[in-house]
Amino acid sequence: MTFLPPITAYTCVCAVGRGRDALRAALTGMVGGLTRFDDPVGVLDTFVGRVDGLDAVELPANLTDYDCRNNRLAELTLRQDGFEDRVRAVRDRYGAARIGVVLGTSTSGIASGEDAFLAWSGEGPLQSDFVFEHSQDLYSLSDFVRRRLALGGPSYTISAACASSTKTFIDGAQLIAAGLCDAVVVGGVDTLCETSLRGFNALQLLSPVPCRPNDADRQGISIGEAGGFALLERDEGGSGTALRMIGYGESSDAHHMSSPHPEGLGARLAMTEALEMSGLRGGQIDYVNMHGTGSHLNDRVEDRAIADVLGPAVKCSSTKGWMGHTLGAAGAVEAAIVLTALEAQIAPGNLNLKRPDPEARCRPLMETVPAELRHAMTNNFGFGGNNCCLVFSRDDAR
Amino acid sequence: MRLRVAGISVIGSGMVDWGQAQRILRGAESWDADALTVPTPTILSANERRRVSKLVRLALGAAEAACDSAGLARGAMDCVFTSALGDGAVTQAVMSALRQPGRAVSPTHFHNSVHNAMAGYWSIGSQNHQASTSLAGGQGSFGAALLKAALSLSQSGRPVLLVAADHPFQPPLSGTRPTDGAFAVGAVLTPDVEGAAGPLLDIEGGVNGPASETDTKALHGLWQTCPAARAIPLLEALLNPKTVVLEAGTGYFLSATVSP
Numbered sequence: 001m002t003f004l005p006p007i008t009a010y011t012c013v014c015a016v017g018r019g020r021d022a023l024r025a026a027l028t029g030m031v032g033g034l035t036r037f038d039d040p041v042g043v044l045d046t047f048v049g050r051v052d053g054l055d056a057v058e059l060p061a062n063l064t065d066y067d068c069r070n071n072r073l074a075e076l077t078l079r080q081d082g083f084e085d086r087v088r089a090v091r092d093r094y095g096a097a098r099i100g101v102v103l104g105t106s107t108s109g110i111a112s113g114e115d116a117f118l119a120w121s122g123e124g125p126l127q128s129d130f131v132f133e134h135s136q137d138l139y140s141l142s143d144f145v146r147r148r149l150a151l152g153g154p155s156y157t158i159s160a161a162c163a164s165s166t167k168t169f170i171d172g173a174q175l176i177a178a179g180l181c182d183a184v185v186v187g188g189v190d191t192l193c194e195t196s197l198r199g200f201n202a203l204q205l206l207s208p209v210p211c212r213p214n215d216a217d218r219q220g221i222s223i224g225e226a227g228g229f230a231l232l233e234r235d236e237g238g239s240g241t242a243l244r245m246i247g248y249g250e251s252s253d254a255h256h257m258s259s260p261h262p263e264g265l266g267a268r269l270a271m272t273e274a275l276e277m278s279g280l281r282g283g284q285i286d287y288v289n290m291h292g293t294g295s296h297l298n299d300r301v302e303d304r305a306i307a308d309v310l311g312p313a314v315k316c317s318s319t320k321g322w323m324g325h326t327l328g329a330a331g332a333v334e335a336a337i338v339l340t341a342l343e344a345q346i347a348p349g350n351l352n353l354k355r356p357d358p359e360a361r362c363r364p365l366m367e368t369v370p371a372e373l374r375h376a377m378t379n380n381f382g383f384g385g386n387n388c389c390l391v392f393s394r395d396d397a398r
Numbered sequence: 399m400r401l402r403v404a405g406i407s408v409i410g411s412g413m414v415d416w417g418q419a420q421r422i423l424r425g426a427e428s429w430d431a432d433a434l435t436v437p438t439p440t441i442l443s444a445n446e447r448r449r450v451s452k453l454v455r456l457a458l459g460a461a462e463a464a465c466d467s468a469g470l471a472r473g474a475m476d477c478v479f480t481s482a483l484g485d486g487a488v489t490q491a492v493m494s495a496l497r498q499p500g501r502a503v504s505p506t507h508f509h510n511s512v513h514n515a516m517a518g519y520w521s522i523g524s525q526n527h528q529a530s531t532s533l534a535g536g537q538g539s540f541g542a543a544l545l546k547a548a549l550s551l552s553q554s555g556r557p558v559l560l561v562a563a564d565h566p567f568q569p570p571l572s573g574t575r576p577t578d579g580a581f582a583v584g585a586v587l588t589p590d591v592e593g594a595a596g597p598l599l600d601i602e603g604g605v606n607g608p609a610s611e612t613d614t615k616a617l618h619g620l621w622q623t624c625p626a627a628r629a630i631p632l633l634e635a636l637l638n639p640k641t642v643v644l645e646a647g648t649g650y651f652l653s654a655t656v657s658p
Contacts (some may be wrong), residue, residue: 041501097604097650106512110489113571117493125573132574138484138513138534143648154603155647156535156542159513167531174549178399180603194496199508250529252477252521258509269527383509384518386530 003177012228014323015049049224049324068109077227100153104164104188106328109135161382166331187332211294213318224324228332249273253385264305292318321351347371405468410581441523464584472524480543482625541644
């Protein structure tokens with residue numbers, strides 16, 4: 001019997017604001033947060049989902065070694081929606097050693113390394129204030145959060161491109177199921193950096209307008225930054241939550257490093273496995289948050305896979321028009337969106353969708369609408385052909 | 399969590415394969431820190447072979463050899479890959495490109511820069527469509543990956559291929575932390591069901607640290623500076639069954655008990 005963990009706290013920070021209320025207001029008001037990227041070298045013509053105010057965020061005095069844009073966003077996110085208070089209460093109840101930290105990121109604090117390389121004379125060592133271990137190192141994120149929350153359970157960072165933080169929910173559930181942890185902090189953080197912006201530009205995937213996933217006129221992706229955390233617990237622990245994860249699926253395309261499988265083989269495998277584990281039929285999924293990056297190929301392949309596995313009538317949308325593609329944090333943000341949708345009984349629209357792709361079989365929602373949601377799915381597909389699908393459920397609905 | 403080690407492989411500084419590694423661990427052969435033969439992955443197409451870094455070649459070599467030693471089909475296993483350091487060569491290539499006017503990054507370097515490049519190339523080369531995780535846990539990366547492999551296996555009942563690999567940084571990145579020596583280890587882990595082969599491995603979480611150090615004096619430096627080499631105490635336990643302690647992320651420790 002697979003353990004299905006209650007979700008007793010969650011939060012996120014992205015371009016539409018800090019915390020769940022800001023997220024919900026943006027979703028219902030159909031107001032996005034993408035802004036034009038001001039390229040210091042004047043090459044990139046694109047929009048980004050930037051989180052305002054990170055420059056002013058200070059890490060606790062004992063953790064200033066970890067200072068970098070990514071850990072500042074982690075710090076800011078921990079402060080929202082009482083998340084750190086809930087973790088503290090759980091730590092007092094179970095003990096620090098029984099609480100794990102598994103977080104996702106694609107680039108961690110690499111912006112600090114980029115700054116060091118940009119400032120480098122070309123000879124000798126890099127500037128001495130660049131501490132690899134506490135910034136660029138992928139583990140820096142989980143290590144910072146572990147120390148910030150004074151937790152002593154297992155901790156590691158999953159870095160599987162755009163599926164990174166999606167997968168952390170699986171590890172959290174497994175750690176509790178195996179009896180190693182009583183609670184696990186999952187989610188992830190990714191921040192804007194040169195590597196991601198210039199890299200996606202090199203692949204000709206950056207959109208010159210705010211991204212328009214699933215639109216016939218889509219021109220590519222907009223990159224964003226975000227932090228998102230969720231607390232999975234052994235039981236609902238007096239939190240009164242009715243939210244839980246009820247299934248997951250993972251697969252590998254085994255096709256290409258940066259292009260999806262043309263028939264969406266991996267996407268289908270992940271969704272099918274998640275459905276089976278949930279004990280649901282396709283028709284019982286009330287809403288799907290699509291990976292929906294806005295790239296031509298991703299959106300077409302995902303549309304077909306969803307139509308085949310769940311049926312073309314399923315309510316679905318990509319929410320990347322609000323905050324952009326937040327890469328390794330996308331899974332955490334989109335989990336927060338799905339959980340918000342389940343709590344608020346809304347199905348989020350597909351921001352910036354004006355003219356649905358006539359070749360698509362699914363019909364993504366143009367607007368956010370009230371909806372009876374009991375079971376909702378979220379997809380993320382990453383480079384390396386790494387696919388992950390989660391199903392969340394609200395116990396008390398209907 | 400109880401499992402079996404059905405296959406094992408090692409490739410790294412001074413060790414061409416598990417056979418040579420065993421002789422070094424038993425003291426039957428001296429260790430040459432400067433010898434490193436990075437394998438050419440036979441499972442990739444010629445085009446992909448040209449694109450992959452030394453780190454990926456080490457990891458794929460270890461993955462292939464572990465599967466061969468277990469005699470299990472490459473495509474049938476869930477996968478867990480870890481590298482604490484990541485791909486320094488690719489990262490440095492991307493960051494050096496940022497120093498040029500226009501800051502143009504190579505598309506191949508970019509898609510190779512993801513931490514799951516090793517896992518991605520392995521899935522392509524082995525036509526493996528199973529679940530695949532790539533993680534990092536500092537000096538506790540190998541322990542974290544072993545923990546994740548045991549979790550997956552105990553819940554899915556499917557065998558898991560575990561690969562840990564680290565390769566040294568080059569200047570100037572090498573000035574940011576010690577990264578001496580290359581090391582990759584592969585292990586095929588299976589549920590302990592009837593007919594399963596290989597030594598038994600019992601994993602228990604939440605034990606007291608510190609992590610076991612290597613008993614092989616010559617390898618102490620490698621154990622200290624190359625995070626994947628934190629697997630060496632477990633390899634020693636496979637030769638002389640005993641309990642070793644591994645760190646799984648900073649400050650959390652597992653015991654791993656090998657019995658024949």
